[in-house]
Amino acid sequence: MKLRKLLFRGAVALLLLIAVMAVRTLMQPSLQVEVEAVAKVHLDETALALRLASALRFPTISSSNMSGPELQPFADLLDWFEISYPTVYAQLRAERVAQHSLVLTWLGADASAAPGLFMAHLDVVPVEPGTEADWTHPAFGGVVADGFIWGRGALDVKSGAVALHEAIRELVAAGFQPQRSLYFAFGHDEEIGGAAGNGAIVPWMQERGIELQFVIDEGGFILDGLIPELEPAPVALIDIAEKAYCTIHLRAKSVGGHSSMPPVSTAVGKIAAAIHKLESNPFPLRLTAPIEAQFRHLAPEMPLLQRFALSNLWLTAPLIKSQLAADVRARSLIQTSTAATIIAGGVKENVVPQHATATVNFRLLPGDTPEAVLIHVTDLIDDPDVVAELGLTTEPAAPSSANSATYKAIARSAREIHPNCIVLPTLLVGATDSRHYRSIAKEVYRFSGLRLHLDDVAGFHGTNERMRIDYFADGVRIMMRMIQNLSSESNLPKN
Numbered sequence: 001m002k003l004r005k006l007l008f009r010g011a012v013a014l015l016l017l018i019a020v021m022a023v024r025t026l027m028q029p030s031l032q033v034e035v036e037a038v039a040k041v042h043l044d045e046t047a048l049a050l051r052l053a054s055a056l057r058f059p060t061i062s063s064s065n066m067s068g069p070e071l072q073p074f075a076d077l078l079d080w081f082e083i084s085y086p087t088v089y090a091q092l093r094a095e096r097v098a099q100h101s102l103v104l105t106w107l108g109a110d111a112s113a114a115p116g117l118f119m120a121h122l123d124v125v126p127v128e129p130g131t132e133a134d135w136t137h138p139a140f141g142g143v144v145a146d147g148f149i150w151g152r153g154a155l156d157v158k159s160g161a162v163a164l165h166e167a168i169r170e171l172v173a174a175g176f177q178p179q180r181s182l183y184f185a186f187g188h189d190e191e192i193g194g195a196a197g198n199g200a201i202v203p204w205m206q207e208r209g210i211e212l213q214f215v216i217d218e219g220g221f222i223l224d225g226l227i228p229e230l231e232p233a234p235v236a237l238i239d240i241a242e243k244a245y246c247t248i249h250l251r252a253k254s255v256g257g258h259s260s261m262p263p264v265s266t267a268v269g270k271i272a273a274a275i276h277k278l279e280s281n282p283f284p285l286r287l288t289a290p291i292e293a294q295f296r297h298l299a300p301e302m303p304l305l306q307r308f309a310l311s312n313l314w315l316t317a318p319l320i321k322s323q324l325a326a327d328v329r330a331r332s333l334i335q336t337s338t339a340a341t342i343i344a345g346g347v348k349e350n351v352v353p354q355h356a357t358a359t360v361n362f363r364l365l366p367g368d369t370p371e372a373v374l375i376h377v378t379d380l381i382d383d384p385d386v387v388a389e390l391g392l393t394t395e396p397a398a399p400s401s402a403n404s405a406t407y408k409a410i411a412r413s414a415r416e417i418h419p420n421c422i423v424l425p426t427l428l429v430g431a432t433d434s435r436h437y438r439s440i441a442k443e444v445y446r447f448s449g450l451r452l453h454l455d456d457v458a459g460f461h462g463t464n465e466r467m468r469i470d471y472f473a474d475g476v477r478i479m480m481r482m483i484q485n486l487s488s489e490s491n492l493p494k495n
């Protein structure tokens with residue numbers, strides 16, 4: 001009798017719990033910004049494609065210690081912009097900073113409104129030696145074929161720099177005047193850290209007393225094929241945060257000498273053991289604010305089962321984390337990553353080296369700091385003969401809001417052009433030049449407005465980088481809407 005009563009009570013409690021979870025699941029309203037579809041402005045898509053193709057022909061490959069010959073393509077590209085977009089350069093103030101980076105200033109009607117900044121970098125990564133023949137069209141050929149514009153920079157991110165110029169030109173032609181002042185920054189060395197380009201533009205802005213309301217840089221794309229449950233709707237990703245960067249150098253020492261009489265443990269062995277410890281003790285899987293925000297925005301759009309899982313993270317987080325961890329790309333969203341990238345030691349096969357070194361690159365989730373990672377690494381290795389030191393690091397920054405007027409204006413712009421797209425906030429696992437602006441910007445978002453299929457993501461820094469012609473035109477239309485939607489204080493209602 002007693003047992004029956006207990007079982008009954010247990011069953012009631014379970015039913016109640018399920019009811020609460022079901023209510024939680026079903027009560028989630030859509031967080032998508034509701035928009036009125038905007039008639040697509042007419043653009044000559046063929047002419048657009050040919051202009052992007054022209055820009056791709058400048059081999060603006062950034063590398064450290066760039067000198068005359070390597071810098072010439074940057075000067076040529078900047079000249080090409082001026083020649084190709086005369087009305088833009090007649091209306092906006094153009095200033096070259098650090099010689100090969102560019103700032104355009106579009107003065108707003110309201111001098112008291114905090115200005116905004118749009119960014120895209122002009123440099124690209126080189127083609128990996130030996131892979132040139134794998135390209136369907138030459139990487140710097142600037143070919144338009146099969147509905148695509150082909151070439152290095154078509155995705156990352158000369159397409160963004162050209163789209164901004166196209167959008168400004170269309171708006172100038174339409175007589176548009178921004179309320180707030182708008183800046184457009186085009187750095188020339190993002191792929192090698194951006195110290196010379198945007199690293200110089202920030203103090204240039206500080207000298208002029210510029211304090212930005214927002215920065216919008218490259219980053220999130222509009223992706224086809226990302227979430228099967230949402231197909232055919234594309235997913236627009238707005239990066240509200242990016243992982244911090246942290247390199248740690250390891251240096252091991254041991255007794256050197258003749259390899260016929262080696263010590264029990266050599267410097268090479270110690271370095272190998274240290275890396276093995278780091279790889280076999282990865283950082284914990286962790287859901288951070290940007291990813292939880294992503295789930296909140298995604299849940300209401302998903303079929304019931306997934307909606308249930310995403311709406312009840314208190315119960316389902318372990319399952320979701322383990323599912324994400326099974327995919328390399330998804331795992332990087334929920335883990336501070338560890339990548340041993342360089343190892344060196346020894347000069348001759350019969351000499352025991354006295355030193356060996358390794359470099360390990362970490363990408364930090366929000367909340368982790370380079371200093372904490374160094375302590376963690378030192379504790380894990382636990383060997384007095386192996387010294388760990390911080391190399392290049394970036395300081396972690398707080399995520400921007402997925403509920404701000406700026407975020408909503410970006411989301412609105414995407415949905416005005418792609419009305420069925422699902423907009424999600426997320427975390428960028430890479431790094432962008434926008435980080436240079438933290439000290440002078442209230443909000444930082446990373447969204448390019450450009451659409452592509454998941455299959456074409458491999459082109460980033462890879463082979464056959466390409467952009468669909470009609471998607472590029474839509475990217476220009478989204479840029480136009482972003483500039484319009486973000487250019488007025490009245491378009492940005494206070495929270």
Ligand SMILES: [Zn+2]
Pocket residue numbers: 121156157190218
């Ligand atoms: Zn880039």
